[in-house]
Amino acid sequence: MTKNKTQPKKDIKKDVDGLSGIETTGHDWDGLKELNNPLPRWWLWVWFVTIIWSIAYFVLYPAWPTIANATKGTLGYTQYKELKESQDEIEMRQAAYLERFEKASFEDVMNDPELYAFASAGGRTAFMDNCATCHGTGATGFEGYPNLQDDAWLWGGSIDDIYTTLKHGIRWDEDYDTRVSMMPAFGKDGILTRDEIKSVVHYVMSLSDKSIHADVAGETIFMENCAACHADDGKGLTDMGAPDLSDAIWLYGGDEHKLYETVYYARAGVMPAWQHRLDENTLRQISVYVHQLGGGE
Amino acid sequence: MSTGSLDQLFEKQERIYPKRVQGKLRNLKWFIMIITLGIYYLTPFIRWDRGPNAPDQAVLIDLERGRAYWFWIEIWPQEIYILTGILILAAIGLFFVTSLLGRVWCGYFCFQTVWTDLFVWVERLVQGDRVKRKRLREGPWTFEKMYKLAITHTIWLAIAWWTAGSFVLYFNDAPALVMSFFRFDVSPTVLGFMIGLTFSTYLMAGFAREQVCNFMCPYARFQSAMFDKDTLIIGYDESRGEARGKHKKGDDWEGRGHCIDCSACVKVCPAGIDIRDGLQMECIACGLCVDACNNIMEKVDLPKGLIRYDTENRLDALKAGKQPPKLRLIRPRTIYYTLILSVVGSVMLYGLVKRAPLDMSVLHDRNPIFVKLSDGSFRNGYDIKILNKTYEDKTYALTVEGIENAAVTVKSAGDIAADELFVPADSVGSYHILIQAPVKAAEPRAVILNLDDTASDIKDSYKSIFVTQRN
Numbered sequence: 064m065t066k067n068k069t070q071p072k073k074d075i076k077k078d079v080d081g082l083s084g085i086e087t088t089g090h091d092w093d094g095l096k097e098l099n100n101p102l103p104r105w106w107l108w109v110w111f112v113t114i115i116w117s118i119a120y121f122v123l124y125p126a127w128p129t130i131a132n133a134t135k136g137t138l139g140y141t142q143y144k145e146l147k148e149s150q151d152e153i154e155m156r157q158a159a160y161l162e163r164f165e166k167a168s169f170e171d172v173m174n175d176p177e178l179y180a181f182a183s184a185g186g187r188t189a190f191m192d193n194c195a196t197c198h199g200t201g202a203t204g205f206e207g208y209p210n211l212q213d214d215a216w217l218w219g220g221s222i223d224d225i226y227t228t229l230k231h232g233i234r235w236d237e238d239y240d241t242r243v244s245m246m247p248a249f250g251k252d253g254i255l256t257r258d259e260i261k262s263v264v265h266y267v268m269s270l271s272d273k274s275i276h277a278d279v280a281g282e283t284i285f286m287e288n289c290a291a292c293h294a295d296d297g298k299g300l301t302d303m304g305a306p307d308l309s310d311a312i313w314l315y316g317g318d319e320h321k322l323y324e325t326v327y328y329a330r331a332g333v334m335p336a337w338q339h340r341l342d343e344n345t346l347r348q349i350s351v352y353v354h355q356l357g358g359g360e
Numbered sequence: 361m362s363t364g365s366l367d368q369l370f371e372k373q374e375r376i377y378p379k380r381v382q383g384k385l386r387n388l389k390w391f392i393m394i395i396t397l398g399i400y401y402l403t404p405f406i407r408w409d410r411g412p413n414a415p416d417q418a419v420l421i422d423l424e425r426g427r428a429y430w431f432w433i434e435i436w437p438q439e440i441y442i443l444t445g446i447l448i449l450a451a452i453g454l455f456f457v458t459s460l461l462g463r464v465w466c467g468y469f470c471f472q473t474v475w476t477d478l479f480v481w482v483e484r485l486v487q488g489d490r491v492k493r494k495r496l497r498e499g500p501w502t503f504e505k506m507y508k509l510a511i512t513h514t515i516w517l518a519i520a521w522w523t524a525g526s527f528v529l530y531f532n533d534a535p536a537l538v539m540s541f542f543r544f545d546v547s548p549t550v551l552g553f554m555i556g557l558t559f560s561t562y563l564m565a566g567f568a569r570e571q572v573c574n575f576m577c578p579y580a581r582f583q584s585a586m587f588d589k590d591t592l593i594i595g596y597d598e599s600r601g602e603a604r605g606k607h608k609k610g611d612d613w614e615g616r617g618h619c620i621d622c623s624a625c626v627k628v629c630p631a632g633i634d635i636r637d638g639l640q641m642e643c644i645a646c647g648l649c650v651d652a653c654n655n656i657m658e659k660v661d662l663p664k665g666l667i668r669y670d671t672e673n674r675l676d677a678l679k680a681g682k683q684p685p686k687l688r689l690i691r692p693r694t695i696y697y698t699l700i701l702s703v704v705g706s707v708m709l710y711g712l713v714k715r716a717p718l719d720m721s722v723l724h725d726r727n728p729i730f731v732k733l734s735d736g737s738f739r740n741g742y743d744i745k746i747l748n749k750t751y752e753d754k755t756y757a758l759t760v761e762g763i764e765n766a767a768v769t770v771k772s773a774g775d776i777a778a779d780e781l782f783v784p785a786d787s788v789g790s791y792h793i794l795i796q797a798p799v800k801a802a803e804p805r806a807v808i809l810n811l812d813d814t815a816s817d818i819k820d821s822y823k824s825i826f827v828t829q830r831n
Contacts, residue, residue, distance in 0.1 A: 179773035201727035310734035
């Protein structure tokens, strides 16, 4: 450093590389020197083109941030606008079907291949967004959340029944027309003793499992306390939302312990009324989707 | 060494002006050019009756509907393996021919060679032969130069446009598309492709020429892997030609070679090389130097074939003063290629002959894998796709084998029974079906879905599984 400073400037000669005959940059890194080749012409041209491009871009598109916002660009382009445009395009494509779908009855939809495909596809999307949280993406439900694939329906499995359940919900206080029924907590409220509950549980289990022999006491308790809703043969009543106790489907589990729990504390599942959150078309599409899963009546 | 200029980065193209030549190989090249170009330009117009519901173009790739037609063969996207087969056949065929005869593909059939040849022919027609062309190009901008170049480029562009148009015809109904051109009613896609292909043809055949073979084509580079010393190449017989030297009529041939150093072979070469330097990467084996040399040999009353098709082994033996070995066409290499060719060919032939007019594929539902029903039985769902490859609307019957008392229901609009699955002509039908069976919970069991054409004895089946709860 000090050596360089003391040297007069005019004495610095061009440093030319001996081997290639090309001038170097003059820097020396432990004996390594860099040739001072000019940039390739093509590279230079590409660079000029990018400069011109950037100026055009600057004028046409939003480019420079200001304190609160950004320059707008003469084209008026925004990403939000682009999103809106593609959404509009999709809605326009849907509109043709939606118009027909609105006017069609469920029966028309179920018999028109185009509307059927449209409704199932739309229903599936809405189902995944709104229903899958509880009923699962495969609509097979969980303990306490009914399986919508099978043929056991608490409140009926016709497409109109499904639509009503969807629209008004189950035990959803905010909806005046919601489906309501109340199973008594036979043990907690002291209606039946523990032994009586055990006895009736055995009887209920015998309805679906022929290998279990229930005593007469259990049957008597059932007829007096349960048959009003679940019917004499235990097949339930969809008007009351009372499940069929003689089939192979158990919403809260079918072993002795689970059934005891059910009779002791009662069960009262809740489903929201979706009319407040989804529009009529979506509700109807979900109804079609759920119905066509395989269990629809 | 100059600094910073482009010529530092790559070698500049030296313009080649191939001289006109006449001879047997040149005639063969003209003949092949007429045949190949004829096939290329006219094929889209050949008609082939396939019945009322299918296009009647003999060779057609229908991208929109995903069908490829070649006379009596029709290929669906599902049969893309046939394309793979064709590509393998083409590649091995190329290897085979190359190992046997050298780069005949390059010299006679490659589109780059054929179109370049055509463009050079136009150039010569308008501007004259080698010397005239060179003089015109390097000379000042006169009126003659301008109009001659204008005519040349106009014809080039016309050929390029026609070439591009023919390419597009393979993807559209040819007569209809040609008519739509006259009505100025062509889709932007077609027009875009045509402009692109016109430009590339014009560029490649008019300007890039041998540069394509030298710098762009991978085949020119890996051909050495297929060559051996018994491969036919264009060879200069050094043993006979050297020592070369100028010759005057009546001079004695004693103590010198037969090459009179007239450079006729260099002047006609479209690759711009001197074949007397031996086998070179740039040589496309077009054989024009053979014709050129033979013409000269005839003039000086010497036997033909100073430059000829021969093998390196033979030429080397001659050079060493030994008896040249016989041509060896049957070698391990050619036997391998023949074997691979016949295996691939037979597999493809089998595939085409056995091509079924009906194909079903089945996908078992993944979510849910199974559903338990209220009576304790189990239900599985399946997506089935039915490919009706005939030109008639069909109704198929689906039956299930492997599970007792299985009931099949079809989930779709309306009530469709499993024995009335409708699929329109030449299309794919999709159905979601449910199989329900009163079976005990066990490991997944195999089921076979059978599909029968109710009107004929065409059948297909698919092996899938039936899943139940595991206890």
